[in-house]
Ligand code: SF4
Ligand code: SF4
């Protein structure tokens with residue numbers, strides 16, 4: 575309560591903004607609590623009231639006034655083909671903005687699969703030359719929070735961990751917060767007993783589907799996916815893809831858009 579709020583710069587690079595859509599639906603903590611009591615969201619192209627030069631100046635003011643004392647969140651990949659023309663803001667390429675912004679930051683959270691593994695933009699043949707944050711940022715700690723999009727409480731939980739303990743959370747060998755990414759979807763799935771019993775949905779809307787059987791044969795990637803969906807769940811713990819009858823597509827796994835397609839086949 576006595577600490578000043580931590581300045582945060584949130585960059586939207588080559589992305590679809592759905593990660594931000596997820597972020598603003600956080601329930602633990604509530605977004606209002608996060609924004610008014612915990613962090614100072616000094617720059618967000620999407621959420622800021624200011625726009626144009628005024629908002630770009632806000633980013634530069636944070637970099638100048640809070641040197642080595644602000645956090646950067648990056649949503650989106652970094653397109654480097656053709657001198658980066660596929661994403662430019664205020665006359666700068668995504669790569670220039672990212673390099674400039676992280677230079678005096680504490681750490682960088684690569685938020686969402688675009689930022690951590692280039693996701694749909696990086697799908698073959700990757701026409702924009704999309705790169706992941708880790709490929710560009712070499713001199714600062716990078717925390718990967720993958721998912722398309724990630725669960726809101728996974729990103730806000732990662733931020734709150736830093737605020738509470740003053741250090742980045744323990745990471746897996748792939749650089750993801752262990753608390754959220756060290757368990758396999760398949761090992762916590764409510765349909766697992768059907769998998770073990772060999773009771774599979776053969777096609778959508780068949781009797782097995784209506785009875786909640788295992789979705790493995792219609793493309794479920796739960797056996798190879800590490801994420802918190804089956805435990806934390808979505809929308810304040812209401813449901814998650816498999817619970818609502820859709821296979822896990824493996825959206826938090828590396829190179830998933832190339833490896834998991836076609837989605838509904840094994
Ligand atoms: Fe959109 Fe998915 Fe990329 Fe997030 S990771 S910006 S949801 S395409
Ligand atoms: Fe595993 Fe998917 Fe079947 Fe669940 S629905 S038990 S995650 S294969």
Ligand code: F3S
Pocket residue numbers: 721722759799801803814815816821822823824825826
């Ligand atoms: Fe993604 Fe699978 Fe969760 S598709 S949202 S990791 S259930």
